[in-house]
Amino acid sequence: MYWTGLSPDEARQYLANKDKSKKDKRMTLKAAVEKFVNDGDNIGIGGFVNARQPIAIVHEIIRQGRKDLILSFQSAGLAPEYLAGAMAIDPDHLSIKRMELAYFAHEAFGISPLLRYLTENSLVELEDWSNYNMSARFKAASIGLPFIPCRSPLGSDMLQTNRAKVITCPFTERPIMLLPASHPNVALIHVQEADIYGNCRIQGPLYTCPEIAMAAANIIVTCDRLIEYDEMTRYPNRISLPYFAVDAVIEVPFGSYPGNCNGIHYFDEQHIQEFRGLCEKARKGDKAGLKEYYDKYIFGVKNTTEFVNQLPLSQIQHVQKIEPGIRLDAGFTVLE
Secondary structure, X not given: OOOOOOOHHXXXXXXXXXXXXXXXXXXXXXXXXXXXXXXXXXXEEOOEEOEOOOHHXXXXXXXXXXXXXXXXXXXXXXXXXXXXXXXXXXXXXXXXXXXXXXXXXXXXXXXXXXHHHHHHOOOOEEEEOOHHHHHHHHHHHHOOOOEEEEOOOOOOOHHHHOOOEEEEOOOOOOEEEEEEOOOOOEEEEEEEEEOXXXXXXXXXXXOOHHHHHHHOOEEEEEEEEEOOXXXXXXXXXXXXXXXXXXXXXXXXXXXXXXXXXXXXEOOOHHHHHHHHHHHHHHHOOOOHHHHHHHHHHOOOOOOHHHHHHOOOHHHHHHHHHOOOOOOOOOOOOOOX
């Protein structure tokens, strides 16, 4: 058996030695990526498709560049698309070696052009799982098990594409599938609220983020807003990620933009379609437009604020207006 990321024994030892003290974990995004994201790392991506994707962290990884990355996620769209786009433009600056996934596309906005680019040109290894399988793999890792039994997807041909094993259940004497745990080296997660110690609140669907966080060796969290510790612990049942699992906290309003973030802002449909269109052109051989996009929105800025400030204010106001929930005037600063 081979492990991508940490093996269960390595993960157990890492967790045993990890500093779990309650301390101020605020740092800059640049410093967090420099410290926790390395060449060859298995990166666990939180969120789901284009919802609550860790875009700000991914942009910083692209700015700094990393080689031979392994991406592990249940379903994702924008985060791996941005990384794949960086590889398409300059594989000497950033490269993806392998992806372990269930789904990589954009739902209503269309399939991923750059997944096609990477696979059709044999540029990346793929390990295919179902959505439930990837969630179960993170779940196994989060509770310290080297594998987890699962009935899904027995009866399909997915066993030809992954490391799962089928055995005879010792209790029912029926076939059961064993899924290997997934321990990423680092997890990238965006949440609505966090405190300085790393406790996090997620509004809306959790998207397996708690399992990914507990499965990974290190966790970088961006949040739309930092709140006081007393306010966070006032409702302890609403804490989605515990402080002792998190290694870095960065307040980044619009950290999942142009994807959505429940209660904060909706998808920027216009911007996603623009970006995806440039990715489609790059897939077909014309990478000039995609390079211009990266030069303007990623390499040409220092952070998410500068990225968002290049967009029309009316566009930002629109995605806020149509998303019910927390308003920016309730504790946020409008970016102008």
